[in-house]
Amino acid sequence: MNDPVLFYGASAALSCVLLLGALEKVKDMAAFSAAVSAYQILPSGVSGAFAHVYVLAEMAAGVLLLMPGWQAAGAALALLVLAVATAGLVYNLARGHRDIDCGCGGPASRGAGASRTGLSWWLVLRNGGLALWALPALSVFAGHARALQWADAAAVFGLTTTAVALYFTANHLLASHLKLRNL
Amino acid sequence: MDALIISNFLLWGVVLCLVLVILALSRQIGVLYERVAPMGALTMDKGPAVGDAAPRFELPDLLGRRITIGERGQHSQLLFFLSPTCPVCKKLLPILKSVASTESAWLRIVLASDGEMPEHLAFYKQAGLERFPYLLSTELGMKFQISKLPYAVLMDETGTLRAKGLINSREQLESLFTAKELGVASVQDFLAGNMDETRVSRKESSNALAG
Numbered sequence: 001m002n003d004p005v006l007f008y009g010a011s012a013a014l015s016c017v018l019l020l021g022a023l024e025k026v027k028d029m030a031a032f033s034a035a036v037s038a039y040q041i042l043p044s045g046v047s048g049a050f051a052h053v054y055v056l057a058e059m060a061a062g063v064l065l066l067m068p069g070w071q072a073a074g075a076a077l078a079l080l081v082l083a084v085a086t087a088g089l090v091y092n093l094a095r096g097h098r099d100i101d102c103g104c105g106g107p108a109s110r111g112a113g114a115s116r117t118g119l120s121w122w123l124v125l126r127n128g129g130l131a132l133w134a135l136p137a138l139s140v141f142a143g144h145a146r147a148l149q150w151a152d153a154a155a156v157f158g159l160t161t162t163a164v165a166l167y168f169t170a171n172h173l174l175a176s177h178l179k180l181r182n183l
Numbered sequence: 184m185d186a187l188i189i190s191n192f193l194l195w196g197v198v199l200c201l202v203l204v205i206l207a208l209s210r211q212i213g214v215l216y217e218r219v220a221p222m223g224a225l226t227m228d229k230g231p232a233v234g235d236a237a238p239r240f241e242l243p244d245l246l247g248r249r250i251t252i253g254e255r256g257q258h259s260q261l262l263f264f265l266s267p268t269c270p271v272c273k274k275l276l277p278i279l280k281s282v283a284s285t286e287s288a289w290l291r292i293v294l295a296s297d298g299e300m301p302e303h304l305a306f307y308k309q310a311g312l313e314r315f316p317y318l319l320s321t322e323l324g325m326k327f328q329i330s331k332l333p334y335a336v337l338m339d340e341t342g343t344l345r346a347k348g349l350i351n352s353r354e355q356l357e358s359l360f361t362a363k364e365l366g367v368a369s370v371q372d373f374l375a376g377n378m379d380e381t382r383v384s385r386k387e388s389s390n391a392l393a394g
Contacts, residue, residue: 005189146185155190162197166204173207180214 224348
């Protein structure tokens with residue numbers, strides 16, 4: 001089942017999350033590069049370049065998700081970005097490297113006195129949730145699309161803002177969960 | 184119509200997510216409370232025990248007034264041992280002043296120390312402690328067996344020792360008042376679930392309230 005409200009709302013929310021995440025990484029590119037090399041997957045020479053490519057891809061996905069007609073491409077790119085991040089996450093969780101900065105907390109992880117976020121399986125779950133938001137943009141409309149009404153504007157706006165807010169709430173909850181674990 | 188149905192479904196989805204968030208939050212608060220349990224003033228197992236009658240003293244303070252300690256009276260007495268050379272004591276002085284005004288209905292604070300008079304008098308004036316009587320007596324500290332500063336001893340209206348401990352913060356100072364109110368020897372005791380003693384002292388404290 002697909003509906004224009006779901007389509008626009010989910011794409012806009014995913015786009016917001018990606019763009020805000022990319023912005024946060026661009027603001028402190030050195031920290032993000034350090035986080036990438038702390039994952040210890042790529043050779044040290046490549047990780048800096050990879051960090052730049054990753055942020056560019058994240059930004060491109062965010063922008064594409066907002067452009068009419070390009071949403072499906074944006075959603076696919078977003079899925080790819082998420083898959084790469086989650087693969088790195090799962091790989092390090094599987095080999096027990098938990099105490100590294102995940103480089104993915106968004107603004108929540110940079111709050112006053114916030115320490116390095118650390119990895120947990122909850123992050124994988126969070127990324128899985130984000131991936132779900134890409135689905136409406138990927139699935140083709142069955143039959144003809146419903147015409148949008150004025151009430152839909154409110155629904156799209158509400159869905160987008162609550163989804164983004166829920167994402168950041170989840171980040172805060174995760175951060176405090178990890179802090180509590182270390183208390 | 185479709186728009187409303189979709190909007191309704193989405194709203195339910197959002198409500199469910201919010202409920203999950205609230206659940207996670209309340210769980211975190213619970214864990215936080217467990218991990219950050221209150222830490223009361225550290226009580227040294229020396230000197231007169233909590234529940235005993237406090238040793239009685241009648242001493243002149245720095246300004247020459249006669250001050251009685253451990254007497255039956257209208258107010259509880261907090262005997263606060265300090266020294267001009269102890270930095271934590273200085274940090275606690277503003278807290279003492281604020282506690283003196285908020286608890287003035289039932290509490291009188293008396294400062295105590297020992298050593299040379301001129302040094303203490305200068306400290307007394309400089310720190311603006313004129314509202315508190317300030318006793319200089321080695322014997323007082325010996326009787327209560329004070330080995331670490333700042334140390335506070337709380338005595339109730341009947342001259343019975345109700346709580347005592349090493350004080351490093353407002354929280355620890357207030358833990359003495361809480362211990363008196365709850366009728367336990369110390370907050371640590373209360374947390375350890377020392378129920379028998381609690382019951383006995385509760386009875387005592389209700390008697391004290393009635394009297």
